[in-house]
Amino acid sequence: MVDIHCHIIPEVDDGARSWDMAAEMCEIAVQDGIQHIVATPHADSHYTYNREAFAERLERLQQMAGGTPRFSLGCDFHLSHENLEDAFAHPQRYTIGNTAYLLVEFSHDFIPQQMTGALLQLIEKGLTPVITHPERNPLLHNDLRRLRQWIDDGCLVQITANSLTGYWGEQARRSARSLLEQGMVHVLATDAHDSRRRVPMLSGARDLVAQWHGEELARLLVEHNPRAIVSGEKVLTSSARASS
Ligand SMILES: [Fe+2]
Numbered sequence: 091m092v093d094i095h096c097h098i099i100p101e102v103d104d105g106a107r108s109w110d111m112a113a114e115m116c117e118i119a120v121q122d123g124i125q126h127i128v129a130t131p132h133a134d135s136h137y138t139y140n141r142e143a144f145a146e147r148l149e150r151l152q153q154m155a156g157g158t159p160r161f162s163l164g165c166d167f168h169l170s171h172e173n174l175e176d177a178f179a180h181p182q183r184y185t186i187g188n189t190a191y192l193l194v195e196f197s198h199d200f201i202p203q204q205m206t207g208a209l210l211q212l213i214e215k216g217l218t219p220v221i222t223h224p225e226r227n228p229l230l231h232n233d234l235r236r237l238r239q240w241i242d243d244g245c246l247v248q249i250t251a252n253s254l255t256g257y258w259g260e261q262a263r264r265s266a267r268s269l270l271e272q273g274m275v276h277v278l279a280t281d282a283h284d285s286r287r288r289v290p291m292l293s294g295a296r297d298l299v300a301q302w303h304g305e306e307l308a309r310l311l312v313e314h315n316p317r318a319i320v321s322g323e324k325v326l327t328s329s330a331r332a333s334s
Contacts, residue, residue, distance in 0.1 A: 091312040091316070092312070092319075092320055093279050093280050093282075093290060093316065094128040094130075094193070094316045095128065095130050095164075095166065095193060095222060095250075095281045096119075096279070096280055096281070096290055097166070098112050098115050098129050098161075098290065099129045100151075102131045102147065103131045103166075104132070104137075105283045105284070106285075109151075111284060111285050113155070115284070116151075119159055120158055120159055122291040122292060124291075125159055125160065126161075126162070126317070127161055128164040128186050128320060129151075129162070129163055130164040131144055132168065133168060134195075139165055139167075141183055144163055148163050162320050163186075164191075164193055167184050167192055168195050169197065177192070178215060181216065189320070190218050191220055192212065192219050196227055197229075199229075201229050206240070209243060218244060218246060218325075219240075219244075220277065220319070221240060221247050221248065222281070223250045224269070225250070225263075225265035225266040226258050231262065237269075238272075238274065246325055247275050248275075248277040249275050249277075249279075250262075251280050251292050251294065252291075252295065253295075254278075255294045255298065267302075270303065270307075273327065276315050276327065277316050278292060278296065278312050280292060292312050296308050299312075310326060
């Protein structure tokens with residue numbers, strides 16, 4: 091499996107608090123069957139995103155981990171005005187590796203109408219925004235219409251694995267299930283932050299998807315699509331497959 095959203099670089103945001111914890115997270119992920127992790131430090135009002143410094147840390151983590159898991163560098167990109175301006179000017183600064191895929195996180199407080207225009211501008215720049223965990227956002231989890239519009243515009247949707255297993259409560263779980271049923275999910279990811287509570291594990295959620303919608307969709311969401319994303323290839327839509 092491939093995890094495209096993980097706060098595993100130590101001491102750079104609210105993710106891994108030490109190198110030891112990052113090493114523990116690697117072990118948990120590998121045990122769970124995750125072979126490739128995209129390290130995605132926050133870029134938001136609390137945390138500055140420094141691509142070069144993070145790349146160096148990730149290189150060190152790769153040496154500690156040996157060959158498995160393999161790492162790519164990405165970003166948990168908060169959709170703020172300042173961030174967007176910088177991404178328009180330097181689109182490659184925040185993407186997953188050298189691909190055109192960009193994780194984007196909406197504010198939980200306010201989503202201005204202009205956000206649709208901003209997403210379209212990112213797409214015009216050649217990027218593919220991957221909308222992270224809408225099921226956990228109180229402004230989005232019941233707004234399937236707006237999300238559907240963004241998908242039609244060219245965005246992808248990532249939900250958090252432990253939303254399906256109940257960690258984020260009933261509302262998020264119900265929303266995640268309904269997004270799955272509507273074929274509006276392209277990827278499952280861990281959004282792991284540590285080795286105890288928000289851990290890098292995909293298998294529990296993967297098994298639930300397999301149980302509800304079949305093996306094919308489960309594989310699409312944790313293997314095929316995230317692998318396509320880290321390789322810069324095209325992602326398949328789940329809409330035709332989710333009806334089973
Ligand atoms: Fe995150």
